[in-house]
Amino acid sequence: MRMYRKCLVVSFLGLLALATACSKHEMAPADAEVAMESAPAMAEAANAAAAAPPEKNLEPPPLQTPGVDASQLASDVLVQVDPQRRFIRTAAAEFQVKDVYRTALAIEDEVAKQGGFTVDNDIQAQVQRVQSRPIGDGKRLELSEYRLQGELTVRVPSERTQVFLRAIASQMEFLERRNFSARDAQFELLRQQLARQRAQDQQQELGDAVQAGGKLGDKADAIEARGEARGQRDEAVIAQKEFEDRVAFSTITLSLRQDVQVRKAERVDVDAVFRDNGPGFFSQLGDALRVGWRAGQQVVVALAALWPVWLVVLAAVIGWRRWRRKPSAA
CATH class of the missing domain: 3.30.70 (Alpha-Beta Plaits)
Incomplete structure (x- = not known):
């Protein structure tokens, strides 16, 4: 009997293990198909996440001053080209x-x-x-x-x-x-080129004249003229370089405001400082009295200095009073 029960238990366990294995075998292909179908979506999500900018770059850029329309600063004058002109x-x-x-x-x-x-x-x-x-x-x-x-x-x-x-x-x-x-x-350029050529020709002619010989005075004059010709040549070269520079680089003047x-701003109130730190009333009154006294003394001194005038005035008053008292003729 015991052997029979053992056989039943073993058989039951064997059937259970077989059923479990079969279920796993049937579900594995389904899981694989699901994984294969979801793989592209997962890869695409990963690529999107990698391409996304960092969190801090998602902030809006600062506002820029729009400025004026660029067409307002455009003109054919600035772009026209002519091979025959400069x-x-x-x-x-x-x-x-x-x-x-x-x-x-x-x-x-x-x-x-x-x-x-x-x-x-x-x-x-x-x-x-x-x-x-x-x-x-x-x-x-x-x-x-x-x-x-x-x-x-x-x-x-x-x-x-x-x-x-x-x-x-x-x-x-x-x-x-x-x-x-x-x-x-173009004509200014031609003028510069001709002036330079004339200076070179003049220098060459003077050099030939010096080498040809002659009187000492004539040679000295020729050498001096040759130096002047060299100066004119140098000035012509500089003028041509300046002209070429003005052609190569445009000059732009910009006035902005x-x-x-x-x-x-806070400033020192000078009047208030002097007023607050100045003398008081009684001090000012004393100063005024002293000034007045001194002024009075100066007036007395000035009047005293005019004593000749006072003598003349006194004599005139006495004479006038005597003339008034004199009885008139009958």
């Missing part, structure tokens, strides 16, 4: 900005970026009016109304003039005036 380009602009100092630095950075350089940078504060009032404790509150103005002169490559002006348009709040010029300088500002 243009000397100049430009000028007057505009308002939010901050003169920051804008001037930004313009200088842009000039360097375009391969140019800054010639002048002049910024000054023009005080328009000043008001002050006492605030006690020997102080005065001073209010100054002023406006910052700047003048910049820059040189940029001629072909980059319009690019530069478009780039600084974002620094402007309001464009008041702009002026563009492209002067044809910002809105009126008010400066508040």
Whole structure:
């Protein structure tokens, strides 16, 4: 009987183990299919997470000053090209900005970026009016109304003039005036070249004259003339280089200003300080009496110094009174 029960228990356990194995075998393919189907989605999610910017970069960028439309600083004058002509380009602009100092630095950075350089940078504060009032404790509150103005002169490559002006348009709040010029300088260039050639020819002729011989005085004059010719040649070379520089680099004058500002400052109230630290009433009264006494003494002294006048006046009065008492003739 015991053997029979053992056989039943063993058989039951064997059937249970077989059923468990079969269930695992049937569910494994399903799990594999689910994993294969979810793998692309998981990979895509991972790529998206890697491509996403860091948390700190999700903050909105700071607001930038919109500036004026770049088309307001564009013109065919700045870009026209003619192989037969040489243009000397100049430009000028007057505009308002939010901050003169920051804008001037930004313009200088842009000039360097375009391969140019800054010639002048002049910024000054023009005080328009000043008001002050006492605030006690020997102080005065001073209010100054002023406006910052700047003048910049820059040189940029001629072909980059319009690019530069478009780039600084974002620094402007309001464009008041702009002026563009492209002067044809081909004849000036020809004039410089001819002057240089004449100086070279003159120097060569004078050199030949010196070598040819002659009187000592003539040689001295020829040498002096040759030195003058060399000076003229050098001046012609410099003038041509200056001309080529004006052609290669445009000259741009920028006038910028910002809105009126008010400066508040505390100043020493000098009148109040002297008034508060001055002498008291009785001290002033004593000083006044002393001054009056001295003045009276000075008056007496001055009158005493006029004693001859008083004698003349006294004699005149006595004579007049005697004349009045004299009886008239019958």
